[in-house]
Amino acid sequence: MDIALCQNPNHDSQRLKYICVDPNCNVAKRIGCADCFLDDHITHIRKTTAQFKEQVSQSIDTISQVEFSKANSSPQKDLDCQIDFELENCIENIKSRFLAIKNDLKSQIDSDMLKVQDNCSQFKQNMNNELNPFKLTIENELPSLNQYELNQLVKFYQEAPKIHKHYSKASELLQDEKSKVKQKKQKHLNKMKSIIQVLLKEFNDLMTTKNVQIDDCSEYETPQKYTMSPNKMINLVETARSTRRFPMSQSQKKYFLSAVTKKLD
Structure with a gap:
């Protein structure tokens, strides 16, 4: 049996020459001979089998030529470079800001500590100036001292507790100043930690899947949260x-x- 011939006994074994391509056709058999189309597809759009095969092949070739951009294409590389640049720029801006805060804090701490050290040096110098003459005098034999030197030693002996209290109080005050500087430093460090924690929380909130902002390709419109x-x-x-x-x-x-x-x- 030749499958290229019409099997309808009334159609004289004509060749199956036509294909119905009418979108409104409801006839089950789309291929037929000339008599088939006179019976079932008289008003329908038709193509010869040769035309149909050629046009289907052309459509396949046309569709096959559609290209999909690869991930490593030039536009993608440009976008990757832009993302890297923006990210590095963001990191550098944040780093620069925190370095400025750190340098400002260090400058304040250094200035405060310098004042404490200056006061400490001054008190130490005053104490040495006051004690050194008595150190030299007391090394001599007491009978060899003149009346003025002996009187000065006696006066120092009498006032020694008072002098000790004076310099002990000064030492305590200096220690308090050092503690205040340390507390000030710790306070600023805690504040910086809090700022970092807030930034990290905001970053995590923005980068969660449900909150990622996607621009709709218009730089003039506000990005909307998209899920x-x-x-x-x-x-x-x-x-x-x-x-x-x-x-x-x-x-x-x-x-x-x-x-x-x-x-x-």
Whole structure:
């Protein structure tokens, strides 16, 4: 049996020469001979089998020539470079700001500590100036001292507790000043830690999946918070499947939804 010939006994074994391409055709058999088309496709759009094969082949070739950009294409590389640049610039700005804060704090601490050290040196110098003459005098034999020197030693002996209290009090005050500088430093450090914690929290909030801001390709419009739900992803996939000419079955949707949900989690 020649499959290229019409099997209708009334059509004289004519060749199957035509294909019905009419979008409104409801006839099950789309290929037929001239008599078939007179009977069932008289007003329909038709093509000869040769024309049909040629045009389908051309369509296949045309569609096959559609190119998809690779991830390593030039625009993608440019975007990667821009992302790297912006990220590095952001990091440098943050680093620069914290270095400025650190230098300012260090300058304040150094200035305060310098004042404390100056006061400490001054008190030490005053104490040495007051004690050194008595150190030299007391090394001599007492009978060899003149009346003035002996009187000065006696006076020092009488006032020694008072002098000791004076310099002990000064030492305590200097220690308090050192403690205040240390507390001031700790206070600023705690403040910097708090700032860093706030920045990290804001960063984490912005970078969570549900809060990622996506620009809609318009630099003049405010970016909106965008979330692609699993159902939207299914719709996107279905749209890509030749404009829903081959839609997903319910079982395919269920399987895809499960996979997407698991991926998002």
